[in-house]
Amino acid sequence: DAGVIQSPRHEVTEMGQEVTLRCKLISGHNSLFWYRQTMMRGLELLIYFNNNVPIDDSGMPEDRFSAKMPNASFSTLKIQPSEPRDSAVYFCASTSEGGEKLFFGSGTQLSVL
Amino acid sequence: QKEVEQDPGPLSVPEGAIVSLNCTYSNSAFQYFMWYRQYSRKGPELLMYTYSSGNKEDGRFTAQVDKSSKYISLFIRDSQPSDSATYLCALPGMNRDDKIIFGKGTRLHILP
Numbered sequence: 287d288a289g290v291i292q293s294p295r296h297e298v299t300e301m302g303q304e305v306t307l308r309c310k311l312i313s314g315h316n317s318l319f320w321y322r323q324t325m326m327r328g329l330e331l332l333i334y335f336n337n338n339v340p341i342d343d344s345g346m347p348e349d350r351f352s353a354k355m356p357n358a359s360f361s362t363l364k365i366q367p368s369e370p371r372d373s374a375v376y377f378c379a380s381t382s383e384g385g386e387k388l389f390f391g392s393g394t395q396l397s398v399l
Numbered sequence: 400q401k402e403v404e405q406d407p408g409p410l411s412v413p414e415g416a417i418v419s420l421n422c423t424y425s426n427s428a429f430q431y432f433m434w435y436r437q438y439s440r441k442g443p444e445l446l447m448y449t450y451s452s453g454n455k456e457d458g459r460f461t462a463q464v465d466k467s468s469k470y471i472s473l474f475i476r477d478s479q480p481s482d483s484a485t486y487l488c489a490l491p492g493m494n495r496d497d498k499i500i501f502g503k504g505t506r507l508h509i510l511p
Contacts, residue, residue, distance in 0.1 A: 325407075388445070
């Protein structure tokens with residue numbers, strides 16, 4: 287079992303650029319969560335999907351953030367345009383329906399200069 | 400009042416000591432309690448969970464819940480340097496589509 291796979295592991299970009307983070311779910315899982323982690327705010331849920339359908343996107347900071355799940359095993363989180371305050375570690379996690387144990391990827395460390 | 404409060408630390412203890420990590424929560428309806436462990440540059444992973452008040456043991460780890468005080472604890476006996484990590488308490492939402500609420504995490508350093 288390869289686990290949840292995120293790419294890239296690190297991303298350094300300049301303010302105003304578009305950033306795309308990628309996530310591959312564990313095979314058989316059908317719920318997908320995007321989190322952002324900072325020292326100040328801890329782990330914050332941005333959005334989650336059940337069976338490719340967004341269920342709750344109330345944590346998405348603003349319209350600059352968008353997330354898609356084009357198929358059952360893959361998701362992207364896009365920030366356009368990026369700002370320095372978006373700098374954080376972004377995690378995705380997956381679980382099976384009804385499961386409460388989240389399996390996290392290793393995260394993407396995003397730095398916006 | 401935040402739903403889950405957790406002291407961020409850092410907490411430094413010598414190897415072999417007993418460690419106590421704690422969270423308080425505000426919603427008395429929570430019935431299920433989890434602890435996640437997060438190593439540096441890794442995602443959190445589920446360490447323990449418990450449904451009820453009282454203690455649950457798993458090796459050197461004990462999860463304790465006091466629902467009357469809305470207080471949850473994680474104890475680590477005979478702490479090892481490999482236990483150095485951030486520990487996050489987590490409480491699932493009440494309804495099927497509710498999100499899991501995480502504490503901010505406590506950074507723990509076990510000194511050899």
